[in-house]
Each structure stands twice: as C-alpha cells, then as structure tokens.
Amino acid sequence: MPYEPPPELAGLSLAQIAELVHERKLPPLDKWSPMETGDSEMRIAADGRWYHQDGEIRRPAMVRAFASLLMRDAEGQHWLVTPTQKLSIAVDDAALVAIDVRHDGDALAFRLNTDDLVIAGPEHPIRVDGDPDTPAVYIGVRHGIEARLNRSTWAQLAEIALAGDGTSVSSQGVSFPIVAS
Structure with a gap:
C-alpha cells in the first residue's frame, strides 16, 4: 500500500488531527529489550537531514521508517531500536x-x-x-x-x-x- 501523507494542517480540524495521530501505528519501543548494541553510523543534521556513513538518506520513506524507531535515553543519547538491536545515532540538535x-x-x-x-x-x-x-x-x-x-x-x-x-x-x-x- 503506497504511503499517503496527511493533508496540510490548515485543511484539518483539531478532531481530524487527533484522529490521524491516533491512527498512526508506531512500534512499541518501550516494550523491546534488545540484547545487541552498536553504532548505526548515522547522523541527523541540525536541519533535519539524515546521513548514513556521510551519504544523505534522500528517500522520505526511509527517514520516516527510521524516525519511528528512534528514542532518546536519560543521558541524551539517541538510539535506533528494533526488537533485536539498539544502535546509537548522532544527532546535531533535535532529531x-x-x-x-x-x-x-x-x-x-x-x-x-x-x-x-x-x-x-x-x-x-x-x-x-x-x-x-x-x-x-x-x-x-x-x-x-x-x-x-x-x-x-x-x-x-x-x-x-x-x-x-x-x-x-x-x-x-x-x-x-x-x-x-
């Protein structure tokens, strides 16, 4: 099924926005306890662009998928989390x-x-x-x-x-x- 972005905010009511937020299915990162940790060799620049090994990730679907797996711990370190791996990711400012x-x-x-x-x-x-x-x-x-x-x-x-x-x-x-x- 192809991805369809939500409509512009100006065209949505608060109830519609709340419904879209509710419908978004995100992975249960807080329930996963991956045993393997490492480095993703990824970085998120201050302007929001994502890089892997210094090459920009240009596919919005990939960025969206990675962003759904992102968390930050109490020390401020950002991680990409899957059920089996927890990989550090460098973030210049905000993710x-x-x-x-x-x-x-x-x-x-x-x-x-x-x-x-x-x-x-x-x-x-x-x-x-x-x-x-x-x-x-x-x-x-x-x-x-x-x-x-x-x-x-x-x-x-x-x-x-x-x-x-x-x-x-x-x-x-x-x-x-x-x-x-």
Missing part, C-alpha cells in the same frame, strides 16, 4: 523538525518533517532553550525525542503568542513560555 503549526481553540498541532502530527500538551511539551536573541523552541514528540521548530513555524507560534500575552502559548490546558530567559 526532528517542526515545519508547520495550527492553532485551533485550546490546542496547537504541529506537523513534522516526517509527516508526523503532534498536539502540544502535557505529554508533548513545548520548551525554549538558547537566549532571547537566538531562541530555540522544541516540542516533545515521543520516547524522549524532540522536534525543533523551524524559523517559519517559530514565527507562526510567535504570532499566536502575540495574540495573547505575548510571551506564552497554551495547548490542552497547559501554558508554555516561548521566550528564552
């Missing part, structure tokens, strides 16, 4: 990139460079790093991995904040500061 955001009522839905959809809230917090001149804004995705908001998505989020108190946004009842201190 994923948020490329769009939609504000609908009390929810912020993000589209990632892997076509994943994430609704910010208690399970998917927004956090700010950096400083006021060069802030870096991230959203928690799953299994400890994060997506960094690209410039246009950050600008969209700033517009949403400016419509409110100017320094924070809220989603699913949780308020998130978006200004670095």
